[in-house]
Amino acid sequence: MKPLAHSHVIVIGAGLSGLAAARELALRIAPVTILDAAERVAEPWRSRHPQLRLNIHRQFAALPGAAMTRRDGTFVRRDSVVDYLQRYATDLEVPIIFGVSVSAIQKVETGWRVATASQDYLCKHLIVATGRDRVPHIPDWQGMDGFTGEAVL
Numbered sequence: 231m232k233p234l235a236h237s238h239v240i241v242i243g244a245g246l247s248g249l250a251a252a253r254e255l256a257l258r259i260a261p262v263t264i265l266d267a268a269e270r271v272a273e274p275w276r277s278r279h280p281q282l283r284l285n286i287h288r289q290f291a292a293l294p295g296a297a298m299t300r301r302d303g304t305f306v307r308r309d310s311v312v313d314y315l316q317r318y319a320t321d322l323e324v325p326i327i328f329g330v331s332v333s334a335i336q337k338v339e340t341g342w343r344v345a346t347a348s349q350d351y352l353c354k355h356l357i358v359a360t361g362r363d364r365v366p367h368i369p370d371w372q373g374m375d376g377f378t379g380e381a382v383l
Contacts, residue, residue, distance in 0.1 A: 233349045237263040240344050240353040244271055244319060244326050248359035250293045252324045255355075263351065264326040265344070271326070272315040274361065275308060282308040293318055335371045342371075 238260035241248045248264055249271075256262045268274075283305040284291050291306055292298040296318050299310050306314075319326060334345040341354035374381075 232345075235263070235349055235351045237261050237351060237353045239263070239355040239357070240265060240342070240351050241357045241359055242266075242332050242344070243357075243359035243361055244268070244328070245274065245359060245361040246293065246315070247361065248357070249315065249318055249322065251357050251359060253294055253318075253322055255357075256322065256324050259355070262324045263353075264324060265330045265332060265346065265351070266326060266328050267331045269328050270316075271319045272312040275312045275315065278308050280308060284311065296321070337371055337373045337377065 239252075239255050239262040241252045241255075241262060241264045244264045244266035248266070252262045252264050283302070285305065287304055288298040288300065288302070288306045291311070296314070298306055299314060302310050330346045330348070332344055332346055335356065335358075336343040336345070338352070340352065342352070342356040344351040344353065344356065
């Protein structure tokens with residue numbers, strides 16, 4: 231039998247959206263745990279072209295509570311985005327468990343059960359923030375047909 235961990239909120243994905251959601255929830259609700267399939271923060275960014283620059287102003291690329299670097303000028307370079315996300319994740323003081331792929335989620339009486347190969351997690355709230363750089367996917371769960379909340383891809 232796999233060990234069972236508890237967290238008030240589980241966020242699946244340690245990318246831009248997952249990190250921002252985790253920060254805001256940790257400030258407002260209760261303990262948050264982030265699960266990510268990659269081995270480190272910003273993995274999709276690391277594989278992009280080295281000369282890449284964001285095509286939006288740095289002001290609009292910043293996550294809550296942390297200004298984006300000004301050292302690159304208006305349009306931030308790929309390596310600066312990676313550095314920014316690493317610092318943001320470290321400053322969160324939210325546990326991020328890397329190398330963990332979620333195999334299933336299940337609605338349970340107290341919230342959600344999130345299954346991985348090594349451990350299962352119980353949480354009251356669940357955010358799936360797997361990002362646009364991967365194949366967008368909302369895992370199936372038993373009772374999904376009767377779920378009345380909003381599931382956004």
